[in-house]
Amino acid sequence: xxxxxxxxxxxxxxxxxxxxxxxxxxxxxxxxxxxxxxxxxxxxxxxxxxxxxxxxxxxxxxxxxxxxxxxxxxxxxxxxxxxxxxxxxxxxxxxxxxxxxxxxxxxxxxxxxxxxxxxxxxxxxxxxxxxxxxxxxxxxxxxxxxxxxxxxxxxxxxxxxxxxxxxxxxxxxxxxxxxxxxxxxxxxxxxxxxxxxxxxxxxxxxxxxxxxxxxxxxxxxxxxxxxxxxxxxxxxxxxxxxxxxxxxxxxxxxxxxxxxxxxxxxxxxxxxxxxxxxxxxxxxxxxxxxxxxxxxxxxxxxxxxxxxxxxxxxxxxxxxxxxxxxxxxxxxxxxxxxxxxxxxxxxxxxxxxxxxxxxxxxxxxxxxxxxxxxxxxxxxxxxxxxxxxxxxxxxxxxxxxxxxxxxxxxxxxxxxxxxxxxxxxxxxxxxxxxxxxxxxxxxxxxx
Amino acid sequence: xxxxxxxxxxxxxxxxxxxxxxxxxxxxxxxxxxxxxxxxxxxxxxxxxxxxxxxxxxxxxxxxxxxx
Numbered sequence: 001x002x003x004x005x006x007x008x009x010x011x012x013x014x015x016x017x018x019x020x021x022x023x024x025x026x027x028x029x030x031x032x033x034x035x036x037x038x039x040x041x042x043x044x045x046x047x048x049x050x051x052x053x054x055x056x057x058x059x060x061x062x063x064x065x066x067x068x069x070x071x072x073x074x075x076x077x078x079x080x081x082x083x084x085x086x087x088x089x090x091x092x093x094x095x096x097x098x099x100x101x102x103x104x105x106x107x108x109x110x111x112x113x114x115x116x117x118x119x120x121x122x123x124x125x126x127x128x129x130x131x132x133x134x135x136x137x138x139x140x141x142x143x144x145x146x147x148x149x150x151x152x153x154x155x156x157x158x159x160x161x162x163x164x165x166x167x168x169x170x171x172x173x174x175x176x177x178x179x180x181x182x183x184x185x186x187x188x189x190x191x192x193x194x195x196x197x198x199x200x201x202x203x204x205x206x207x208x209x210x211x212x213x214x215x216x217x218x219x220x221x222x223x224x225x226x227x228x229x230x231x232x233x234x235x236x237x238x239x240x241x242x243x244x245x246x247x248x249x250x251x252x253x254x255x256x257x258x259x260x261x262x263x264x265x266x267x268x269x270x271x272x273x274x275x276x277x278x279x280x281x282x283x284x285x286x287x288x289x290x291x292x293x294x295x296x297x298x299x300x301x302x303x304x305x306x307x308x309x310x311x312x313x314x315x316x317x318x319x320x321x322x323x324x325x326x327x328x329x330x331x332x333x334x335x336x337x338x339x340x341x342x343x344x345x346x347x348x349x350x351x352x353x354x355x356x357x358x359x360x361x362x363x364x365x366x367x368x369x370x371x372x373x374x375x376x377x378x379x380x381x382x383x384x385x386x387x388x389x390x391x392x393x394x395x396x397x398x399x400x401x402x403x404x405x406x407x408x409x410x411x412x413x414x415x416x417x418x419x420x421x422x423x424x425x426x427x428x429x430x431x432x433x434x435x436x437x438x439x440x441x442x443x444x445x446x447x
Numbered sequence: 448x449x450x451x452x453x454x455x456x457x458x459x460x461x462x463x464x465x466x467x468x469x470x471x472x473x474x475x476x477x478x479x480x481x482x483x484x485x486x487x488x489x490x491x492x493x494x495x496x497x498x499x500x501x502x503x504x505x506x507x508x509x510x511x512x513x514x515x
Contacts, residue, residue: 025454089511114494115494115515118494
């Protein structure tokens with residue numbers, strides 16, 4: 001059966017001036033909604049002298065104050081659990097997810113209604129359809145299915161489009177590989193790091209994934225590596241499959257960008273559901289096509305917690321839609337997400353803020369100094385090791401401390417495993433002024 | 448009944464029908480005399496039809512008053 005190329009041809013090929021008119025309409029409506037219903041947004045809009053009536057042209061978006069993760073977290077701390085961000089009653093929610101916070105143990109918490117949750121899967125459907133997933137596919141999710149939003153929306157997207165879904169939840173890597181082969185999965189979804197790990201494990205088990213399996217598509221998310229040419233080539237060769245990148249964030253609940261089957265070396269922006277700006281991270285001024293800047297997202301989807309001009313801290317290079325031959329009129333982030341301009345690190349798909357790690361470590365009075373060491377195991381898997389020095393005389397507490405601190409760090413980071421290493425006293429650098437306790441020893445991505 | 452989409456373009460026959468279905472589901476979701484099996488499944492159907500009509504830019508509104 002021949003399927004159409006686009007999930008939604010009406011908007012995916014909409015001329016740009018009409019697309020912008022649609023964005024303006026949605027922007028105005030979303031701001032009116034947020035102003036009327038979310039005390040957080042009303043307060044911020046009023047403080048900035050902004051009212052939704054001022055939105056006459058798309059450029060007027062610059063009148064809206066930028067929203068930051070820090071403000072979101074402060075609002076949650078002032079008024080637990082969700083701050084004053086909610087635009088409707090909590091009883092309308094059917095779904096709760098979280099992502100690790102920028103400081104200490106407080107996560108960013110989100111709620112979705114039935115309509116919002118379905119919209120989340122709808123955004124994944126744009127991306128999966130564009131990369132060639134069809135009802136005839138068998139889609140395997142190598143994903144933990146926990147509080148972290150991860151591939152949840154993609155799972156429901158595949159059910160929606162009629163594919164056979166295999167939720168590879170809490171299993172060993174070996175069991176997952178065997179299931180992928182046994183069930184003849186045609187599409188595998190994971191982080192880039194884990195896709196490499198699965199391939200390596202298959203080799204150890206004497207399984208030839210290319211010969212014994214039927215995988216022809218790998219869909220990646222959670223780390224920027226899906227758009228790094230060297231990683232992509234390595235994965236495509238290893239799996240004998242095409243590799244497609246996507247990127248999303250818990251703050252909007254879903255993906256904003258996806259790679260289509262034409263593989264233009266970047267990811268299309270879902271522009272009928274998001275308004276993405278690229279700004280200079282320090283001046284806040286818009287940067288042009290081809291220039292590196294920070295992506296700022298306005299979502300037209302989740303109304304429960306509106307995300308309006310939210311600073312993502314992701315660095316991107318925007319290029320025109322015509323860079324791709326697929327016919328979509330949606331612009332592209334060349335090379336996907338290029339990195340971060342703040343200090344957040346991505347470890348196996350989980351956000352890690354060094355200051356949040358430090359806040360937890362500092363709760364332990366027996367710890368004198370520490371260092372966060374990021375490295376890549378066997379050139380495949382990202383690891384985070386906390387090197388610790390105990391105060392003299394406290395060495396006997398190490399075993400208990402190791403267990404408890406390991407638990408505390410994992411609990412604040414969606415279960416992420418931290419390696420803890422006891423260092424001899426005086427080995428780590430001690431700082432008097434500006435401390436540099438983070439070492440990122442992972443290879444630098446080449447675009 | 449609405450005749451144009453959000454960009455002020457006339458609706459196709461199929462779009463008209465989709466929009467009518469969406470509005471009919473809204474009416475059903477607002478009723479208080481339905482058993483849970485009807486209420487809950489109508490809400491789910493309404494959430495789905497919101498995606499269709501929103502994707503085709505026939506409407507852009509929130510549905511929390513319907514519990515959706």
